Amino acid sequence: MQGISSDDLVVRLRRLLPEVEPYFEKAAERAGLSAARVTHWEQVNTHPGTLLSEVLAHPLFQPLMESPEIDAKQREFLERCFEFIEALEEDPTGGLVTTAYFTFVEPFLESGEVLDRALRFAWPKTRAEILSTARGWNVPVDPSWEGPAGEAER
Numbered sequence: 789m790q791g792i793s794s795d796d797l798v799v800r801l802r803r804l805l806p807e808v809e810p811y812f813e814k815a816a817e818r819a820g821l822s823a824a825r826v827t828h829w830e831q832v833n834t835h836p837g838t839l840l841s842e843v844l845a846h847p848l849f850q851p852l853m854e855s856p857e858i859d860a861k862q863r864e865f866l867e868r869c870f871e872f873i874e875a876l877e878e879d880p881t882g883g884l885v886t887t888a889y890f891t892f893v894e895p896f897l898e899s900g901e902v903l904d905r906a907l908r909f910a911w912p913k914t915r916a917e918i919l920s921t922a923r924g925w926n927v928p929v930d931p932s933w934e935g936p937a938g939e940a941e942r
Contacts, residue, residue, distance in 0.1 A: 791878030811843035837887040874911035
């Protein structure tokens with residue numbers, strides 16, 4: 789996965805996760821634009837994390853991460869979400885790494901179930917960030933989380 793930079797965030801988000809479109813359209817309308825005219829997050833928000841929270845994290849990603857069960861279609865969506873998060877972690881400028889942390893990684897620590905699911909889907913950089921954060925917050929790390937990513941979910 790090639791890293792995502794601030795300049796290509798909107799295009800890559802919408803291409804990899806087209807499920808965000810209804811929420812993206814609302815954000816664009818609020819800024820007085822059509823969604824088709826938006827090419828950069830600054831056109832609709834003051835911070836990339838705010839945009840990602842509004843169009844992906846809060847309406848789609850977090851509810852699914854907290855869901856007791858997920859079906860095959862939801863699993864495939866989560867796989868693409870974690871691919872996207874990994875690309876944020878690989879931002880060549882480093883600017884979106886903090887955005888990935890506060891928008892996605894930190895909320896994983898709100899429950900053991902969400903943390904477990906996140907570690908089952910996470911790609912290498914994201915997985916390392918999650919485990920580092922858990923340890924930093926003194927969250928007990930299950931030994932099964934130490935193995936290769938994706939064994940249970942992918």
